[in-house]
Amino acid sequence: MSNSDTASGPAPMTTGKGPSASSVTGLDATNFFLADVQDGVGPYLTVYLASARHWQAGPIGVAMAMTGLATALCQIPAGLLVDSTRYKRALVAVSALITALACILIIALPGMAPVIAAQIMMGAAAAVIPPALAAISLGLVGRRRLPGRISRNQGINHFGSFASAALAGLCGQYWGLNWIFYLVCGSAIASAVALLLIRPKEIDQKVARGSEDESNDPPVALDALLGRRPVWVFLCAIVLFHLGNAAMLPFAGQVMAKSHPGSETVTLSACVIVAQFVMMLVAWAVGRAMAGGIGRKPIFLLAYAILPIRGLLFSWFDAPTAIIAIQVLDGIAAGIFGVIAIIIAADLTHGTGRFNFLQGMVALSVGIGGALSNLLGGYVVQLEGYRAGFLSLTVIAVLALLFFLTLMPETRDPDEQGRSAVPA
Incomplete structure (x- = not known):
């Protein structure tokens, strides 16, 4: 992401105009592709570790618990980070690419340590993405229009989850479980590209963290x-x-x-x-x-x-x-x-x-x-x-x-x- 992420610019709420078609399309596409990224590989990891790596139930349970633990520990720091930074698009893109890197780590390296490290990376990224997306949405449309925008975000996100579940089933059935990990990587890259369509000057940074747009407090x-x-x-x-x-x-x-x-x-x-x-x-x-x-x-x-x-x-x-x-x-x-x-x-x-x-x-x-x-x-x-x-x-x-x-x-x-x- 460019340094233009720091631009504050006039908020749509204050000018009376909504975000541009480019920003709306970018936010829609980002929500669609991140549906697959936010959940990581989820339950498919247990199937992969049991069938391809022949892990026992105990180590699988430890690996699965690491994501939830990392997400819980990172929730509040992630919220504070999103409130304080102007680079919200970059924050989402980096989190998505970290998830992609974690998927590659799992399938490329044997052993328990790489899987645990990957799960922690996914958990930390999953803590950042939702508040950052909501902040971008708030900064783009303002508080008055936020209910409609969040409704639209969630609808597109659920459709993305629906589509990714169907694709994951096809990949696992016909090409092997490895392709489920590649699918998440592809979605992560696509979401990072979609973020480029969102115009940073249209994101009011004060509004995005919940402040009044005219206030410097x-x-x-x-x-x-x-x-x-x-x-x-x-x-x-x-x-x-x-x-x-x-x-x-x-x-x-x-x-x-x-x-x-x-x-x-x-x-x-x-x-x-x-x-x-x-x-x-x-x-x-x-x-x-x-x-x-x-x-x-x-x-x-x-x-x-x-x-x-x-x-x-x-x-x-x-x-x-x-x-x-x-x-x-x-x-x-x-x-x-x-x-x-x-x-x-x-x-x-x-x-x-x-x-x-x-x-x-x-x-x-x-x-x-x-x-x-x-x-x-x-x-x-x-x-x-x-x-x-x-x-x-x-x-x-x-x-x-x-x-x-x-x-x-x-x-x-x-x-x-x-x-x-x-x-x-």
Whole structure:
């Protein structure tokens, strides 16, 4: 990336004009290709290490845990870095290319150390990309138009995940597992090229970190932001959301493995594809709802209300077709979360210059909730069985719904109605 990344320039929000066609196309293409890069090689790594490298389950588990650990540790530093730097396009490009390098490292060098190093690299890159993309989007379109832009980002990202899952399946089936790694490398390079289409002068750097565009004030102190009650309510609500949700699909896969042996892999792949397709549609619908004046809270409440329903259905049904159908609900809840969580973070940090720091806190809360969900749910399943595990997650989901309903305020500006959408 060139030094022109440092340019601040007039923000679209202040001039009344939207970003150029080149920047819109570049941001769309970047979101599409990064869908494959953000997830790295994901579950395909376990298959590769088991079949091609003949690793045992223990070392595979260690390798997989390294990505999550690295991502969790880098979330807050990544948010602070994105807030402070003007080179946001370069930050995304470097993170994508680090992921590509990590893929090459895995397939080129034998042994456990290169795989662990590669997983740590992927985890660190995965912590940087989402807040940097959201910051670029905010700097391009301004806060008023951010809901529509994030809705569009998420829809394109889910479509990219859908397409990459299909391509990965074809590559693994016909050309070998190595080609899945090459596919991620190709997507990383394509995303770096797409970033060049985004015109840096159209990114308002102050707006991109959550400051007022006319203000020259420095970002507020971290303790001042974290001292705000709605911020902590929001973060706790996110922990509870994922505490009641994250372990449901893994438990469903384990149930299928026992009740319908041989069908779990195909069914779980179908669940991922169905969920991504639904998320793509929901991301678009959420953007339209916010543009029509519906607040953040009622939309997010729908996602919270879906979780206990999903838990009850999983406790009753274990047929592969039923599991796939239930995943439609997960697609709706996750599609809402992917858009609304970013918008609420932008609302809560408006004028503070700490938008991307709070995004890091949100991602850390997601990781904490997911880890506790699998940990606590796993012990309940071990002691009382899968039905008790699903019902315990359902109870937590109900508590999460009540927590968000009673304690979380609406964050939308009263005068925002009708001005949130970004023209397609």
